[in-house]
Amino acid sequence: MQNSSESKITSYQLLCILTGTAIGIGLMDLPNQVTEIAKQNGWVSVIIGGIYPLYIVYIADILQNKFPDENILQLSRKFLGKVFGNLLNLLFMFNFILYTTTVASGLTILLSTFIMYFMSPIKLLVFIVSLGAISSYSGLRPLANINELIFVFTIVVALIPLVALGRGKLLNVLPLFDSSVESLFKASVESCFSYGGIEIIFLFYPLVSDREKFKSYMLKGVLFLIILYSSLTFLTIYYCGIDLIKKSFWSILIATKSIEIPIINNFRFIFMFLWSIVNFKTISNSYFASVFILKDMFKKLSIKKLSVILFPFIVLMSSNYINEEARRTFLKFIVPKYTLFNIVFLTVICLIGLLKKDGLNEEK
Secondary structure (H helix, E strand, C coil), rough: CCCCHHCCCCCCHHHHHHHHHHCCCHHHHHHHHHHHHHHHHHHHHHHCCHHHHHHHHHHHHHHHHHHHCCHHHHHHHHHHHHHHHHHHHHHHHHHHHHHHHHHHHHHHHHHHHHHCCCCCCHHHHHHHHHHHHHHHHHHHHHHHHHHHHHHHHHHHHHHHHHHHHCCCCHHHHHHCCCCHHHHHHHHHHHHHHHCCCHHHHHHHHEEEECHHHHHHHHHHHHHHHHHHHHHHHHHHHHHCHHHHHHHCCCCCHHCCCCCEEECEHHHHHHHHHHHHHHHHHHHHHHHHHHHHHHHHHHHCHHHHHHHHHHHHHHHHHHHCCCCHHHHHHHHHHHHHHHHHHHHHHHHHHHHHHCEEEEECCCCC
């Protein structure tokens, strides 16, 4: 994709894409993951985990200032050579394949369990992935517009569980800060999947039209994520307590049970429907990022063709873990490794970029 005016987006749109890629099904069980290790202080671990997205934005800002017209894929080839650079770019792409497939499978499990139990999980999965493929097929600008719209929608949906504040117990979050430093940091690693996806900014920062606002908006986006994740985790612990959280796969849903609206028998179903819309853009963004990287490697193929070609692969991979326990086991295994890869890969590119003199040519 060329850096033409037709493919330009604003810093605010990139903020919406950043948060839109990060906020997904992982938020529903984030309290489960962190309280398993850090107990009632799991929300503190979520804040500590925010160091990761802050570091990612710090590196992105450095690269955006020094190489404003080259994304991470181009820099990887420039600094490490075409063969090794493309190999690392391929590994970086599987980052987004991971987000696409695990969010799609997680949403399928959630909907087939509580709402669309009459529909075959495979058919539901195909439908969910097809929505992401269609959005990717449309290109970056339409995708950015979708993210702008759903960003406001996400804020509204995220505020719904606050109703549970009036029915929680302070004892559920006490004693404060009694967990060991080791357990807090260990639990913070569990939050990395929820923060994962913000790496997408390394693909699109050359396409930002108002570059002077890039850093400010990206930091605002990360701050929004940290506040959202930590507050919802705190709220869930405050309302449920760690013992009840252990008994649910998606503990945030328990808090929505406290919401009572006349005529509506079970608000939880409505909340899950609304949250499904939020997850739609998560899948779409990660799907498009995967296609975008493939387009960079196979320049003769269009975004539209690659969106179609990738579809059966995404469905097949997602279908391998349409079981919540299998999905979580897989994520526990792969997330720490991919987080480490992202940190090392992006840090190495940044360091080489700072050390190299201007005028370095891409290896032919």
